[in-house]
Amino acid sequence: MAHHESTYNPQGRWAKWWDERLPVARLMNTQFVEFPTPRNLNYLWTFGGILTFCLVAQLATGIVLAMHYQPSGAEAFDSVDTIRRDVNYGWLISKLHAVGASMFFVAVYIHLFRGLYYGSYKAPREILWILGVFILLAMMATAFMGYALPWGQMSFWAVTVITNLFSSLDSIIPGLGTSIVEWLWGGYAVTGKTLTRFYSLHYLLPFVLTGLVVLHIWALHVVGQSNPTGLEIKTKADAVPMYPYAVSKDAFALFAFLLLFMWFVFFAPDYLGHADNYKPADALVTPSHIVPEWYFLPFYAILRAIPEKLLGVLAMFGSIAVLLFVPWLDRCRTVRSARYRPVYKWFFWLLVFTCMALGYLGAKPAEGVYVFWARIFTAYYFIHFLLVLPILGLIETTKKPPASIAESVLGDVASADPSKAS
């Protein structure tokens, strides 16, 4: 259904002239106006649009901030403070950008877990999913380097701790880790030089991210959207045109999301940050507690759960890399959506809980009972993907989905809500 004849009919000479040379209007019309979307999408499917908004908003606020920011060890902290105090609406722009990064991750985690719940990654959406994982990686790298820029205590020490991790590669190839670390630092310690190169990359990566998002949406428009039933669009009755149906829903969801976003920006701007980052970076004073931003906490917990440094680093990166293989790890081929997988559903929510628990533990000191639980949850994280997904896929008795998307919406009461029909 994703491929269909364009009904775009250029009006007037100019429109025709353009259409014969560069049919952008036709492309937009086919892909974002007429594009068939399943009629049964729930609000979890609005997060892709919300993410696109977040990306554009980060670019816009970031470009303005870059006009005032000074990427040097001596000036960075002061310039960020000056933006807040002396640049017109600087306090607003810098908070939109800082809170915006957090909201971006709120949205991306919901988007990703939506995919895991409804099996959106299954054929033919593997490439779409994999592009998503690379997007996540690019987002993380961008956010990490962005957090370095205010050059406060937490910036400095987060950079120190995380870049130091690469030195563990020395135990695979002697010298490799050290070389990478020195290359990242631009010397033999974290200094203003490190900051300057992070700034360069922080400006570059969002455009790489944009490129990946374009591919992601392209892939989406080739295979079409999945939906809560996981059934494909088979007849016209299964779909509605993107405009005005999906668009009106997306617009409402975006504004509801903005309510949350702006609540933080205006009323709790420092809630998601850390007080130590209002102290200028100081290489001689180690904060009592080095913690990353909240959206890295689960990964940080995994890193620290493992006593051996190299293995910890591998587990941390592995926890994201494993997502790349999800389309093949999940052996359940009869249905896509967890709606028809009564057992998988439980494991899914266990995974959600595991990630939240890891997030909680990531903020705690790595000692005593916290390490114990971090190990348990780290173990489940990997067990979920490496054992539960493949084995459960083979042995689970799935429920029978409705015959079509249309039937799931319009059929008699029993078949309208498949979960209630046993």
Place this chain on the structure above:
Amino acid sequence: MKHHFKMPAFASAIVLATALASAPVHAAGGGIEIERQDWSFSGPLGLFDRAQLQRGFQVYKEVCSGCHSINRVRFRNLVEKGGPEFPEEAVKELAAGWDYQIDAGPNDDGELVDDDGEFFTRSPLLSDAIPGPYKNDKQAQAAQNGALPPDLSLITKARNTDYTGPVWFHPIHMLKDIVTAYQEGGADYLYALLTGYSSQAPAYKRDNKGKLLPVKEDDVGSDTVERCATVTHEHDEGKKDVCTPMQEGMNYNAAFAGHQIAMAGPLSDEGVDYKEDASGKPVAPLTTDQYSRDVTAFLAWAADPSHDQRKRMGWLVMLYLLITTVLLYYAKKSIWKRLKKH
């Protein structure tokens, strides 16, 4: 969105949360419980109280500025809207008579230093940053027995309070803080710091197993007690608790990490004279408690001068978003209604 898929989540959440909460939590970073205060600027509706900011500035000027700078704040900020809003003329005078001078740069002949080799200095202007007592950290430390009085411009943002309650309640606590827009952790800490001094560290007595047990000040009498800034409890059998006594020249403070601070209690009752109202009474009580509240409010403003503007604008933005969201909801509903028929 259908709700039927929430049950398993809920159940598993409960099972694991209970498991997690029942685990003993010890040695969790040594968080100190800080009591929350009622500030005029608390919560989404709170704004600064001009009169309090003015009194707070007076406390800063008469007490704290002897050791601490606030060099991210400029004199003109004291005039601007949203701050203490002193009259411009008064602040011009204030700057001209400020205790500390700033480097003047080269004179007309291009010379940087006078005949004694000292840099030229001048009184600050309205547009200048408020200069502190010391030229740099080294000088400050030399004057303060090696301790460094930090610049106070961002102090209320650079401090926060730790959660000290039970693990299971923590997520609810966080949610509550988001809903009530709790942002005053730094102010609460600062108030607790300024009012948290005691003349000596708390008293403890050892039982026959070597455990240190707290003794109330009234019960100390003529008994021999140990005075400990901090106590480290040993869980292993047969090991004695460790008492860290106060170091020479340090002051006991209940709020400060480690409880030993180099700054002596800077405030005392009647230490600052507030101006008097028409009836001849001071505009606010001349107590350590009141001074602490006022100077904390002032420093909260110094760290966040756009605070009032931010919250006022915030309500307009929320109102706009709320109306638009509701309109969009009905627009969406009416558009989707067209479908119901077929």
